[in-house]
Amino acid sequence: MSPVPHVVSRRGVLAGSGALVMSFALARTAFAQDPQEAQNVGEEARKPLPQPGSLKNEPLLDAWIRIDADGRITVFTGKAELGQGIKTALLQVAAEQLDVPFESLTLVTADTARTANEGYTAGSHSMQDSGTAILHASAQVRALLVAAAAGRLGVAADRLRTGGAAVTAPDGRSLSYGEIVTAEMLHVNAAPQSPLKDPADHTVMGRPVPRVDIPAKVTGGAAYVQDMRPTGLVHGRIVRPPSPGARLRAVDAAAVEQMPGVLKVVRNGSFLGVVAEGEWPCIQAMRRLAVLARWEGHSDLPDAATIDQTILKLPSQDTDILDTGHLGAPEGRRFEATFTKPYQMHASIGPSCAIAQATRDGMTVWTHSQGAYPLRDALAEMLQVPPDKVRCIHVEGSGCYGHNGADDVAADAALLAVAVPDRPVRVQWMREDEHRYEPYGPAMVAKLTAVLDRSGRIVDWTHDVWSNTHLTRPGRAGHLLPALYLQQPFTPPPPKPLPQPEGGGDRNAIPLYRFPRGRVTNHFIPDMPLRVSALRSLGAYHNVFAIETFLDDLAAAAGIDPVEFRLNHMEDPRARDVISKTAEAFGWSSAGTRRPGTGRGFGFARYKNLGAYTAVALDLTVDRDSGAVTVGRVVAAVDSGEAVNPSGIRNQIEGAIVQSTSWTLFEAVRFDRTRITSRSWADYPILRFDAVPASVEVHIIDRPGQPFLGTGESGQGPTAAAIANAVADATGVRLRDLPLDRAKVRTALGRRPASRAG
Known part of the structure; x- marks a missing residue:
């Protein structure tokens, strides 16, 4: 337009x-x-x-x-x-x-x-x-x-x-x-x-109106782009290289083109795909084509076991995003800790999908991309046509929140659609495509130091965070996966840090708490060992996890209750309200004697220091033999400004808590020195129904007439911190390397590795 x-x-x-x-x-x-x-x-x-x-x-x-x-x-x-x-x-x-x-x-x-x-x-x-x-x-x-x-x-x-x-x-x-x-x-x-x-006269805003997008999703209706079946639809599948750095040397496509239902095999450099009348014939042709393809070369990936050390050694661009002055050494006890996060997937339940149709008038793409206009510009550059010749129409996708494979599969569909004009081409990624080739959330390292004075107050605070970019979303063709494999490949634009006040890897690295002296440094790493981009909440998840668990350690050293310790350092009245409301609703001050292996934890943040305020309190149980962590009751409070739909806000905080529980206890991308080895749910476990928290209770602090504040990404960091703090409370051992999976818990508790069945 x-x-x-x-x-x-x-x-x-x-x-x-x-x-x-x-x-x-x-x-x-x-x-x-x-x-x-x-x-x-x-x-x-x-x-x-x-x-x-x-x-x-x-x-x-x-x-x-x-x-x-x-x-x-x-x-x-x-x-x-x-x-x-x-x-x-x-x-x-x-x-x-x-x-x-x-x-x-x-x-x-x-x-x-x-x-x-x-x-x-x-x-x-x-x-x-x-x-x-x-x-x-x-x-x-x-x-x-x-x-x-x-x-x-x-x-x-x-x-x-x-x-x-x-x-x-x-x-x-x-x-x-x-x-x-x-x-x-x-x-x-x-x-x-x-x-x-x-606001006193509102009759629609502020009311829990049922969501209009839910009925089709829970009744098996046509809710997603994956469900679309326009007239004349044909199907496409892509053959991926075995390693991101491999290139296609040769392929005998003639045998595949003779298979029943196959319309065309499409090759452009190392981009290899097939179009067929039916989905199953297309999958069969894709598998046959994969057997016949000959690849050469591979990627040189770092050692997954020491990725945190690799990150610290890579060249970085260092920027102080907070510096209140450090004149002389402050008096008091000094504490320091290091926190790590692995690469993590979006792990969309429904693999990415798009439909593209090329006609004389241009290209139309139905996509679950989170940026219709930026994707349009990237596709136009890749196809070498004016932007007004490409139309992108958003249709919901089954699984998202961040830069997953939605944009890449749209580019796959567009390239195949050019080969079969006038026919809508539906490209559905396979599970291993999604796992191996989506852009991941970056691995990160954070180092924190603090000084406590005799009264138990923090008088000095330092936070260093190392991370790749958190944004390689399209806008340019070089951001699209298939464009990297064409005969005339596009080069990815140089990665850049996202500026404050929102930030990328340094998002939420500046604490909302008030300390006399502080310095926060973002160590931005341009080199990307693995392809990465935006995963929900970006660096806020890891930075809040680090800040809020470090605060619990400092509170313990000061001999002060963790909630009281937070309030002692918090001036923002709305933050204080959220922290106090969560503690009150949870019954934090009235906790009695607990069973062995149980613990409770607390976490708080204001997303980006300018979005919603969210605090989380929870209890959990740690099985000291298996290392399994089972989350029990979760209580949260949120201030999102004026609440338009209280039910929708609760949905978002509940979803954030469940998603963060999965990230915090289970998720890490696996890879060897040449390729991604997380190809299925067996290789990349996510939270299952038996690990969902026993109950989730969300309290909304409504602010009628106040500006809307973003809610959806505000709960991930506080939830991770609350879980980690509760694990420490239950075991007496502090774990700082995500995820807090069974193996790490067993190791921390000095238990022998469990058998394969355990």
């Missing part, structure tokens, strides 16, 4: 609540204490205010809300539904501010031909960016409709009321939104301020 020129009209100015801005500026000037202050205030008031959320980049109201003459209302978002529930929450926001029934709205998610370009759906930004844009756009659209109705009904706007997609006068006369709207009414720029409804 080409950008529409910004239109500034008299209607747009009048719709922008200009009187409110003027009176606010006059009042501040009138109460200024001196002429200079009055001048400063006046100059500040004259500065143009930015539009809220994603309206900054796409200010036209009809980019977000469309009302047809027949009364149909469509809401548009450039964000993608990934299972986080934003379809429901965004519809609630629009329904509330437009004063229309929730069920009457239609939502269109990321589509490069229809929606605004909101980049990636990532970093828990959907509600902050798109939710805020829709909130204000909807309110301003309602104000425009009321103003137009006032003129037609001959009634002052402040005497009209809205409801049921209509504007009604005191005498009962009414006009529907469809009757009021004109072709150009909403084609105006949004104002920086909006006539938002008082």
Whole structure:
């Protein structure tokens, strides 16, 4: 979709609540204490205010809300539904501010031909960016409709009321939104301020509306891109090299092309695929092709057993992201600890899938990529066509949260679609494709030091973190896996660190706690032993794990309860509320005598120090013979600002707790010196039903009228820390190397390795 020129009209100015801005500026000037202050205030008031959320980049109201003459209302978002529930929450926001029934709205998610370009759906930004844009756009659209109705009904706007997609006068006369709207009414720029409804009057926002995306998912309906079967569909499969660094030397494709149902074998350099009429014939052809392919070369991978030492030895770009000064050595007891995290997978339950169709008009791709526009640009570069010749339409995928194989499989499908014009080509990755070739979450190392004074307060804090990039998402063809294997391969762009305040490997490395002196250094490592990218919460998971477990050790050294110790160093009142609420709901202060092998733990963080506040308390049991850790009761509290859908927030925190439990207790990518050896669930175990926490209780601290804060990634770090702290409480032994699997627990407790059956 080409950008529409910004239109500034008299209607747009009048719709922008200009009187409110003027009176606010006059009042501040009138109460200024001196002429200079009055001048400063006046100059500040004259500065143009930015539009809220994603309206900054796409200010036209009809980019977000469309009302047809027949009364149909469509809401548009450039964000993608990934299972986080934003379809429901965004519809609630629009329904509330437009004063229309929730069920009457239609939502269109990321589509490069229809929606605004909101980049990636990532970093828990959907509600902050798109939710805020829709909130204000909807309110301003309602104000425009009321103003137009006032003129037609001959009634002052402040005497009209809205409801049921209509504007009604005191005498009962009414006009529907469809009757009021004109072709150009909403084609105006949004104002920086909006006539938002008082949160006390909300009837849709703040209510636990059932999620619109769930029914099809739990009834076996068509919920995912994997379920799509458009007319004329054919199937594609890709033959992967045995090692990422291998290249295709030769292949005898003639025998495969003669197999029943096979339409074409596609080779471009070391990219090798097959297209067939049916899925099973395609899989059979792919397997035959794999046997016939001859590869040469391989990757030189590091030793998996010492990957943490390898990371520390690689060249790094070092940046102090916090330095409050270190003049002289502080007095007190000094403590230090090192924490490690392995490479981890997204481990999507449904392997990545995409459908592509090439026609004379261009390429259309149905994809579960988290960045429809960036993927479009990367595909256009790979295919050597203008970006407007590629359309990417987001369809949910079965498994996501981060940069998994969604973009790569879209590129696979596009390359195969070019070979069979006009036929939609569905490429479904195999499980071993997903495990061996998705971009992983980077391995990381963090070293922390702290000094405690005699009163048990932290007076000095140092945090060093080593990590690769956490972002190689598309935008360029070199970010797409198949583009690396073409006859004329694309080169991956140089990896870059993500800047603060959000950060990448250093995300959440700056503690929210207040210490007199502190230094935090990000050691960014450009070289990537394995292909990596964004995994949910990026570096926050590991940094919060390190900070929060280190705090427990310091609290023990000071002889202070861990929750009290945190509160002693916390000034942020909303953080204190979340910590206190979690401790109270868990019954932290009233814990009695516990059985041997049981422990309790606590963890807290504000995601990115600017998102949601989340604290987690839990108890668990450690089997000292097998090393198995069983999580019992989990209690969490979260402050996400204004809660649009409390059920959706609970879903997200519950999901974060379960996901983090899996990462923390089970997950690590296995590899040898030439290839990835995690090819199946047997080689990459994840949490199963018998390891799900016994209960999860989530308390929401609602802040009506406050900005939306991202929720989905706020619980992973606190959960990991709570588990590790509870394991230490249960065993008396501190484990700092993730995952805290059975083997590590047994070793730490001095137990012999269990038998194969154990």
